[in-house]
Amino acid sequence: MPETLVKPEDAAASDLQAPLYVAWQITNECNLACLHCIEESGPGKAFKDELTKEQVFSVLDQIKQREVPYVSFSGGEPMVHPHFFEMAEYLAGSGVGLKIETNGHFMTPENARRLRDLGVKAVQVSVDGASPATFNKMRVRGRLESALSGIRNLREAGVPIEINYVPAKFSIQEVGDIVDLAHKEGAYSFYTGRIMYTGNAVKSWNMTGPDESQYPQFFETLRAKTEEYKGRMRVYFHEMGIVEELKYRITSPAALFIILPNGKVKLINAMPFICGDLKKDSLTQVWANFQNAWKSPKVARFVEDLERDPKIISTLHTWIEV
Amino acid sequence: MGYESLVRRSWRKGEFRVEEGGPRDADAPQPRDRRAVVESEMEEIVKRDAGDAVACLAAHREGVMKLAPFVKFREEKFGAVLFETRSEKVYTLSPTGAAVVREILAGADTATLAERLKAKYDDKTGKMAQEAEGFLAQLKEKGLVAE
Numbered sequence: 001m002p003e004t005l006v007k008p009e010d011a012a013a014s015d016l017q018a019p020l021y022v023a024w025q026i027t028n029e030c031n032l033a034c035l036h037c038i039e040e041s042g043p044g045k046a047f048k049d050e051l052t053k054e055q056v057f058s059v060l061d062q063i064k065q066r067e068v069p070y071v072s073f074s075g076g077e078p079m080v081h082p083h084f085f086e087m088a089e090y091l092a093g094s095g096v097g098l099k100i101e102t103n104g105h106f107m108t109p110e111n112a113r114r115l116r117d118l119g120v121k122a123v124q125v126s127v128d129g130a131s132p133a134t135f136n137k138m139r140v141r142g143r144l145e146s147a148l149s150g151i152r153n154l155r156e157a158g159v160p161i162e163i164n165y166v167p168a169k170f171s172i173q174e175v176g177d178i179v180d181l182a183h184k185e186g187a188y189s190f191y192t193g194r195i196m197y198t199g200n201a202v203k204s205w206n207m208t209g210p211d212e213s214q215y216p217q218f219f220e221t222l223r224a225k226t227e228e229y230k231g232r233m234r235v236y237f238h239e240m241g242i243v244e245e246l247k248y249r250i251t252s253p254a255a256l257f258i259i260l261p262n263g264k265v266k267l268i269n270a271m272p273f274i275c276g277d278l279k280k281d282s283l284t285q286v287w288a289n290f291q292n293a294w295k296s297p298k299v300a301r302f303v304e305d306l307e308r309d310p311k312i313i314s315t316l317h318t319w320i321e322v
Numbered sequence: 323m324g325y326e327s328l329v330r331r332s333w334r335k336g337e338f339r340v341e342e343g344g345p346r347d348a349d350a351p352q353p354r355d356r357r358a359v360v361e362s363e364m365e366e367i368v369k370r371d372a373g374d375a376v377a378c379l380a381a382h383r384e385g386v387m388k389l390a391p392f393v394k395f396r397e398e399k400f401g402a403v404l405f406e407t408r409s410e411k412v413y414t415l416s417p418t419g420a421a422v423v424r425e426i427l428a429g430a431d432t433a434t435l436a437e438r439l440k441a442k443y444d445d446k447t448g449k450m451a452q453e454a455e456g457f458l459a460q461l462k463e464k465g466l467v468a469e
Contacts, residue, residue, distance in 0.1 A: 069394030
């Protein structure tokens with residue numbers, strides 16, 4: 001019987017009636033102003049044209065109708081969105097798998113229990129340092145204790161926890177400690193990879209960008225930790241550089257797309273291409289555009305240019321319609 | 323027997339205890355110590371995955387099959403997909419695979435699955451039912467179906 005195992009990003013998008021995964025940045029507003037934020041989120045950084053409540057619920061309806069099985073809410077900080085819990089209830093209540101990507105600072109015991117009661121599949125919390133010195137430096141206005149308190153509230157409530165970590169020049173040596181911390185705090189998955197030269201990281205690169213010579217030890221530690229925690233916590237990391245990743249994506253587009261806070265839809269976060277606008281287009285139309293857009297010469301040219309000049313990744317926010 | 327197999331076997335039995343037979347490794351920790359470590363780890367996993375464990379046990383007690391709680395099913399032109407949202411793995415299914423999962427969703431159990439497929443799809447040779455049995459075993463092995 002032909003049955004194959006693939007990751008969602010490997011599922012042949014052209015064969016599917018709708019995405020398998022929608023990553024929705026529901027607002028660009030954030031309580032923190034992280035040095036490496038690829039979305040350049042922060043206090044007062046909500047887009048002026050973010051989706052209205054009516055538009056948000058129209059998109060949610062389409063997600064349900066098209067049987068998209070899995071959706072993540074991120075931001076900015078998704079929990080500062082004025083309709084965050086209504087949106088979560090609407091989706092989770094209809095059986096769509098929902099994941100929340102948060103900085104954890106608003107994860108009170110009550111909020112954690114609400115998410116538990118909604119049956120969210122996972123809450124991913126960013127922990128970009130194993131010590132207050134590194135965490136607080138990277139996540140400006142953030143506090144390690146606040147993030148850990150949020151994680152403990154999730155654990156107490158029984159919500160599955162994932163931890164995400166972005167290494168910086170001053171924290172990359174802590175990677176082993178952060179994996180240990182993630183397990184100690186009850187995470188079932190841990191994600192990391194190279195910091196991206198885009199968004200706020202462009203401005204802070206002299207502080208945040210690790211030296212290439214730091215990465216071999218980083219990945220070696222991760223390989224060891226993957227073995228150490230086998231069967232207890234999944235350790236995921238991407239060793240592949242962004243160019244290799246995008247080259248692969250051109251031939252095998254992911255079965256997922258990114259909704260921005262204003263309803264525009266990106267092909268993939270690491271490229272500036274927009275394939276639709278959910279304020280005007282239906283999700284079905286955008287999905288069709290998405291599949292054609294990956295074949296655009298503009299997309300292939302961007303990857304070629306990126307290979308020659310890795311710093312053009314800093315132009316991700318200058319959107320290009322395809 | 324690997325750790326994950328131990329967990330699955332213990333969950334199937336409905337009790338979170340590890341009892342492993344088989345040859346002993348001279349350098350390995352003593353059975354009692356090893357069991358304590360594994361039990362401790364299992365308890366931890368059971369707490370984290372309480373939703374899965376409860377669902378698996380409920381299905382076991384009811385004697386029915388169900389898709390595991392973190393698995394989503396969607397019909398497609400080529401058959402269907404199963405999406406395991408915790409590992410974010412996608413399983414693409416043939417039309418026969420899709421038919422099997424539809425029967426599971428409709429409440430089939432292991433004993434009646436083959437008969438239901440034979441009747442529904444006029445499977446005179448029994449080939450489909452035979453394939454379905456193998457496929458069902460794969461679904462269970464991958465933890466996509468709770469019974």
